[in-house]
Each structure stands twice: as C-alpha cells, then as structure tokens.
Amino acid sequence: MIALSLAEIAEVVGGQTYDIPDPSAPVTGPVVRDSREVVPGSLFVAFAGERADGHDFAAAVVEAGAAAVLASRPVGVPAIVVEDVQSALGALARHVVRRLGATLVALTGSAGKTSTKDLIAQVLRRKAPTVFTPGSLNNEIGLPLTALTATEETRFLVLEMGARGIGHIRYLTGLTPPKIGLVLNVGTAHIGEFGGREQIALAKGELVEALPEDGTAVLNADDPLVRAMASRTKAKVLLFGESDEADVRAENVRLMDSGQPSFRLHTPSGASDVTMRLYGEHHVSNALAAAAVAHELGMSADEIALALSEAGSLSRWRMEVTERPDGVTVVNDAYNANPESMRAALRALAAMGNGRRTWAVLGKMAELGDEALAEHDAVGRLAVRLNVSKLVAVGGREAAWLQLGAYNEGSWGEESVHVSDAQAAVDLLRSELRQGDVVLVKASRSVGLESVAQALLATGTEGEVVAR
Numbered sequence: 001m002i003a004l005s006l007a008e009i010a011e012v013v014g015g016q017t018y019d020i021p022d023p024s025a026p027v028t029g030p031v032v033r034d035s036r037e038v039v040p041g042s043l044f045v046a047f048a049g050e051r052a053d054g055h056d057f058a059a060a061v062v063e064a065g066a067a068a069v070l071a072s073r074p075v076g077v078p079a080i081v082v083e084d085v086q087s088a089l090g091a092l093a094r095h096v097v098r099r100l101g102a103t104l105v106a107l108t109g110s111a112g113k114t115s116t117k118d119l120i121a122q123v124l125r126r127k128a129p130t131v132f133t134p135g136s137l138n139n140e141i142g143l144p145l146t147a148l149t150a151t152e153e154t155r156f157l158v159l160e161m162g163a164r165g166i167g168h169i170r171y172l173t174g175l176t177p178p179k180i181g182l183v184l185n186v187g188t189a190h191i192g193e194f195g196g197r198e199q200i201a202l203a204k205g206e207l208v209e210a211l212p213e214d215g216t217a218v219l220n221a222d223d224p225l226v227r228a229m230a231s232r233t234k235a236k237v238l239l240f241g242e243s244d245e246a247d248v249r250a251e252n253v254r255l256m257d258s259g260q261p262s263f264r265l266h267t268p269s270g271a272s273d274v275t276m277r278l279y280g281e282h283h284v285s286n287a288l289a290a291a292a293v294a295h296e297l298g299m300s301a302d303e304i305a306l307a308l309s310e311a312g313s314l315s316r317w318r319m320e321v322t323e324r325p326d327g328v329t330v331v332n333d334a335y336n337a338n339p340e341s342m343r344a345a346l347r348a349l350a351a352m353g354n355g356r357r358t359w360a361v362l363g364k365m366a367e368l369g370d371e372a373l374a375e376h377d378a379v380g381r382l383a384v385r386l387n388v389s390k391l392v393a394v395g396g397r398e399a400a401w402l403q404l405g406a407y408n409e410g411s412w413g414e415e416s417v418h419v420s421d422a423q424a425a426v427d428l429l430r431s432e433l434r435q436g437d438v439v440l441v442k443a444s445r446s447v448g449l450e451s452v453a454q455a456l457l458a459t460g461t462e463g464e465v466v467a468r
Contacts, residue, residue, distance in 0.1 A: 001027060001030065001043075001096060001149065002096055002100065002150070002151060002152055003026050003027075004027055005026050006020055006022075006023050006025055006026075006027065006068050006080065007023035009043070009070075009080060009092060010023070012092055012095045013070070013080065013088035013089075013091050013092055014082060014091070015070070015080040015081055015082040015088060016080070016081050017078075017079070017080055017081075018075075018078070018079045018080075019074070019076065019078050019079060020068060020079070020080075021078070026041070026067075027041060027042070027043045027068070028041030028067070029041030029042035029043070029065070029066075030042055030043075030148070030149060031043045031145060031148040031149075032044060032145070033045045033046075033047055033141065035054070035060060035061050035064075038064045038065060038066050039065060040064075040065030040066075041065065041067050042061070042065065042066045042067065043068060043069075043070055044057070044058070044066045044069045045069075045085060045145075046058060046070065046072070046075070046085060047085055048085075054069075055069075055071055055072070055073065055075050058071065058075035058076065058077050058079065059075070059076065059077055062077040062078060068080055070082065070085060070088060070089065070092075071085065072085050086140060086141065089141065089144050089145070090144050090175045092144070093144030093147040093148055093175050093176060094174070094175050096147060096148055096150065097147050097157070097175075097176050100150055100152075100157070101152075102150060102154045102155055102156060103156055103157070103180065103297065104157045104159065104176055104177065104178045104179050105124075105156060105157065105158045105159070105179070105180045105181075105182065105293055106159045106160075106161050106172075106173065106178035106180070106181050106207055107120070107158075107159075107160055107181070107182035107184065107207075107289070108160070108161045108182075108183055108204050108207050109182075109183055109184025109187075109204065109220075109226075110184070110185050110187030110200060110338065110340065111187050111282075111338055111340040111341045112184050112185065112282065112285065112286045112289075112341070113138065113161075113162070113184065114133075114135065114136050114138075114315050114318065114335075115283065115286050115313065115315070116182075116184060116286040116289050116290055117132055117133055117158055117159075118132075118311070118314040118315055119286055119287060119290035119308065119311050120132070120158050120182075120289075120290045121158050121314070122307060122310075122311040122312075123290050123291075123293075123294045123299070123304060123307040123308065123311070124156045124158065124293075124294060124297065124299075125156075126299075126303065127156075127297065127298070127299055128155035129153045129155050130154070130157075130158060131147075131149055131151075131154045131156070131158070132146070132157075132158035132159070132160075133146045133158065133159055133160040134146065134315075135315050135316075136160065136162070136315070136335075136336075138159075138160040138161055138162035139162055139168075139172075140168075140171060140172065140175075143159055143160075143172050143175065143176060144175055146159060147159065147175070147176050156297070159172075159178070161173070161207060163203045163204065163206075164193055165194065165203065166199070166202060166203050166206075167203075168203065168206075169203060169204065169206040169207050170206040170209075173207060173210035177210060177212075178211060178215065179212070179215045179216070180211075180215060180216045180217075180293055180297075181208050181211045181215065181216070181217050181218065181233075182217075182218040182289055182293060183204050183205070183208065183217075183218070183219055183220065184220055184223075184226070184285070184286070184289055185223045185226060185285075186200050186204055186223060186225040186226055187200075187338060187340040188339050188340065188368065188371060188375065191367070191371055193367055193369070198225070200225075201225040201226070201228075201229070204226075205229045205232050208229050208232050208233035209232050211234070211235035212235065213234045213235060215233075215236070216235055216236045216237075216296050217235045217236070217237050217238070218238050218239075218240060218296065219237060219239055219240075220239075220240060220241055221239035221240060221245055221249075222243055222285070223241075227239070238292050238296055239292075240285075240288040240289050240291065240292040241288060242284075242285075246288075247268055247292065248265075248288055248291050248295060249266050250264065250265060250266070250287075250288055251263065251264040251266060252264045253281065253284055255281050255347075255348075255351045256275075256351075257351070257352075257354045258279075258352065259279040259348045259349075259351040259352035260275065260276050260277065260279055261275075261276050261278075261280070261283055261284050262275040262276065263287075265287075265304065265305050265308070266301075267291060267292075267295045267301045267304065268295065269301055270300060270302070271301055272301040272302045272304070272305035273305060274305045274308045274309050275309050276308060276311070277309070277310070277311065277312050278312070278313060278319060279331070279348050280319055280344050280345065280347065280348035281344070281347060281351075282340075282341070282344035282347075287308050290304075290308065291304045291305075291308065294307070315335070317332050317333065317334045317335035317450050317453075318333060318335050319331060319332075319345065319348065320333070320453075322453075324456075324457065324459070326435050327435040327436045327437075328433055328434075328435065328436070328437050328438075328439065328456070329352065329437070329438045329439065330439050330441070330457055331345075331349065331352070331438065331439065331440045331441065331453075332450060332453035332454075333345050333440060333442040334441045334443060334445075334447075334448075334449040334452070334453060335445060335450070336444055337362075337363075337364075337365045337442050337443050337444045338365055338368075339368075339375045339379065342365060342379045342442060343379065343382060345440055345442050346360060346379070346383055346388065347386065348440075349386075349388060349438060349440040350386040350387065352438050353387075353388075356436045356437060356438050357389040357390075357434070357436070357437045357438070358387075358388045358389045358437070358438045358439075358440070359388070359389060359391075359392060359429065359433075359437060359438065359439040359440065360383050360390070360391045360392070360440050360442075361392045361429070361439060361440065361441045361442070361449065361452055362379065362383075362391060362392070362393055362394065362399070362402055362440075362443060363393070363394045363395045363398070363399055363443025363444065363447035363449050364376075364395050364396070364398035364399060364443055364446075364447055365379070365398065365443070365444055366444040366445075367444075372398060372401075376398050376401035376402045376405065377401050377402075377405035379402055379405065380401070380402040380404065380405025380406035380409065380416065381408070381409040383406050383415070383416070384409040384415050384416075385409065388415070389415075389437075390417065391403065391406045391415060392416075392417055392419060392425050392429070393406075393416060393417070393418045393419070394419055394420075394421065394424070394425045394452070395420075395421065395447060399418055400418055402416075402418075422447075422448065422449060422451045422452050422455075425449075425452050426451075426455045426456065429452070430456075430459060433456075439456060441453040441456075
C-alpha cells in the first residue's frame with residue numbers, strides 16, 4: 001500500500017483511534033484479513049464472520065507485528081474503530097486508488113474472468129509494474145484488498161469484478177473507478193440468482209456505465225448482449241472477437257493435437273501469430289480480450305502476441321494439465337463450472353484425446369435455477385457427441401441428470417456411469433485407467449472434485465506439471 005500513517009487512515013475511514021501510542025506511525029505492510037498473512041507493519045482488518053471473529057485475533061496479530069487493527073469495537077490493542085469494517089475498507093481502497101497514478105482496468109463476465117485477468121496481467125507487466133486480482137477475489141472484500149496492494153510504482157491495476165445481483169458491480173466501480181472496462185460475455189452462470197440472461201446483462205453492463213468519457217469500453221463483438229452495451233457508455237468502444245467487425249480479432253484459429261490453440265492476431269496497429277500454452281479453444285476469446293486492453297494501452301501486435309504465447313495459468317485448478325509417469329494425463333479444471341465453461345472444457349478434452357481414451361469426470365453446476373435439468377442434460381449429451389470415451393457423473397441429482405443425458409444420447413448406454421461421490425470416482429478410475437488416457441475433472445467449486453485429480457496424481461510417482 002502507499003505510505004499512510006495510522007492517523008491518516010483513521011481520517012480517511014472516519015474512525016476513532018484506540019490504544020495507539022503514536023498516531024503518526026506508518027502502515028508499512030499489507031492490509032490483510034487473514035491473521036496468518038500478518039507481517040510487521042500490516043493493518044489487520046477484523047471481520048466478524050459465521051465461523052470466526054477477527055476481533056478475537058487482535059492481540060495475536062499485534063504481537064506478530066501488525067501496526068493496528070481496523071475493527072468495529074475496541075480490542076485492547078492499537079486499533080482504528082469504525083461503525084462498519086467493510087465500508088471502511090472500501091473507503092480506504094477508494095482513497096488509495098485516487099492517489100495512485102495507475103491506469104485501472106476492470107473486467108467482468110459470466111465465464112473466463114479469472115483466466116482473462118491473468119492473461120491481461122501477464123501481458124501488461126511486460127510494459128510496466130502491474131498489480132492484479134489474485135485468484136478470484138472479486139467481491140466487495142477481495143477487490144479493495146487487492147487495490148490496497150498497489151504502490152507508488154504501480155502503473156496498471158487489473159481488477160476482476162464479480163456480481164451476484166443488480167448493483168454489485170456499480171458498488172465495486174464506486175470503490176475503484178476504472179479507466180478501461182472489459183465485458184467478456186453474458187452466459188448462464190448464476191442464472192438462478194439473476195432470473196435470466198437479460199438481468200445478467202443488466203448487471204454486467206454497470207461496468208461500462210461507470211467509465212469516464214475519456215475511458216474505453218472493451219466489448220465482445222461475438223456476444224449480442226455484450227455488444228449492445230455500447231449504447232450504455234459515453235466512453236470509446238473497442239470491439240474484440242472473431243467477427244469481421246471486431247477491432248481486435250482472430251483469424252485462422254485452430255486447435256493443435258495437444259489441445260492448445262493458435263491463431264493470427266489482428267489489431268489496429270498490425271498482425272502477429274499466437275500459439276498459446278493454455279488449453280482449450282475458449283482461451284482464444286480470452287486472449288483477444290487481453291490483446292484489446294493491451295492495444296489500448298499502447299502495446300504493439302508483436303509485443304502482445306509474444307506475451308500471449310508465453311503466458312500460463314496463474315490460478316490453480318483451471319485447465320491445469322499434469323502428465324503422470326505412466327502416460328495418464330490429468331486435466332484439473334475443478335475450480336468452478338457453468339454450462340459455457342463445461343462445453344469449452346469438453347471440447348478441449350476431445351482435442352487432447354487425438355486417438356487416446358478420454359474420461360470426463362463431471363459434477364454439479366450450481367446456481368442454474370429452473371435451467372438446471374436442461375443444462376446438465378445438455379452437457380451429458382455433448383460429452384457423447386464429442387466422442388468422449390466415458391462420462392463419470394459424480395454426486396446427487398444433478399450428476400444423475402448429466403449421466404441420463406449421456407445415456408439417452410449414446411448408442412448402448414456404455415458411455416456413462418453415475419457414482420455417489422469423489423471417492424467412488426477415484427476407485428473406478430484407479431481400476432480402469434490405462435496408459436495414455438486423458439482425464440478431465442470439472443464441477444462447481446462446492447463439489448470439491450479437485451480431490452479426484454489430486455488422488456489420481458498421488459497414485460505412484462508424482463507427475464510432471466507440463467502446463468500451468
């Protein structure tokens with residue numbers, strides 16, 4: 001964080017200081033909410049959660065070196081006390097961002113946010129110091145904590161913004177006003193919470209509404225609901241996609257036998273070839289989005305293409321490909337799932353098969369509401385249409401729908417099996433996998449299917465990570 005004294009922080013957040021011997025003492029470390037992340041000079045933010053109350057750790061974090069605690073009540077150690085800790089954290093982030101000389105890039109979308117954010121960060125940090133959202137910390141707590149890691153040297157701040165309803169992105173942009181706003185897509189993720197794709201589009205479009213007139217809205221030309229957001233902003237509009245009308249577009253897209261995409265990148269400043277280390281054709285759209293942002297910030301087509309070709313996945317359990325010594329390839333994409341990302345992962349699996357046996361170990365896609373049965377059925381059917389050798393549906397009702405879709409689409413019903421839990425899936429795979437097989441593991445985060453991938457990789461000698 002930029003240098004601020006405890007007295008300055010108290011003034012910014014409208015708090016009262018308690019038990020602080022020297023209000024002029026600076027906060028020299030990061031702002032954290034996890035007591036395990038405290039280092040000397042930190043500001044510890046005490047949230048009262050369902051499982052633990054951060055205030056109970058106040059004495060321990062100060063003993064570990066924290067300069068003070070941001071709290072909602074006096075805690076007997078140096079503290080800045082406020083009425084609402086979350087609002088105070090947001091106010092502090094807003095203050096710091098205003099003082100920075102950095103360009104703020106914000107992005108949202110139904111699918112691909114984290115992968116695209118990681119690509120943007122890897123491209124931009126070749127140009128100048130860049131701070132970006134770690135993992136998927138894209139909510140009203142994670143976003144300000146990320147913004148507060150920026151320093152005077154930061155030139156680009158890349159922030160992922162999630163939404164669970166109307167008004168959420170508007171709130172986040174109020175904390176960290178973007179100069180460039182990127183909307184990737186409007187899909188069916190969280191459709192049960194929103195009530196329809198039009199409502200999702202309404203929420204996602206709050207990002208472009210927050211842009212200043214001298215800002216830039218980067219919009220997906222291939223998604224009609226996103227493209228229509230051009231009418232909701234006074235900022236410049238830059239389109240990306242495979243459409244001929246896109247300002248930043250891809251030509252000659254192909255998926256190599258490894259499952260990695262390549263394409264010819266075209267930008268207003270030139271064209272260059274890209275061969276990605278990431279797996280799956282869906283990453284082409286993500287790469288184009290990142291290229292559009294980088295172009296807007298002054299990078300050449302050759303610079304962008306080189307950075308995209310060398311970029312990897314910075315966030316765990318997202319198409320994380322590991323090859324075991326026996327030749328079995330495990331694709332751990334278990335961080336989360338929605339219908340769009342499921343389809344993309346299955347297509348990547350089919351491409352990676354290339355004559356090898358392929359296994360799709362899939363579980364529930366959460367928060368689909370009334371669309372849940374149809375979407376799970378469709379994913380099961382797609383697995384068969386793509387000639388995936390076997391679908392292993394893991395879990396309860398939704399998994400049964402996956403398996404039923406595959407059964408109804410298949411010829412003899414041998415293409416799929418339904419098992420009760422992750423351990424049953426592991427037992428099945430351990431008994432039936434053979435050299436050269438490719439296994440995809442994917443479900444919504446709540447299912448915890450990463451344990452299947454981890455168990456498979458723990459079988460025998462640890463595998464070599466061939467791409468991350």
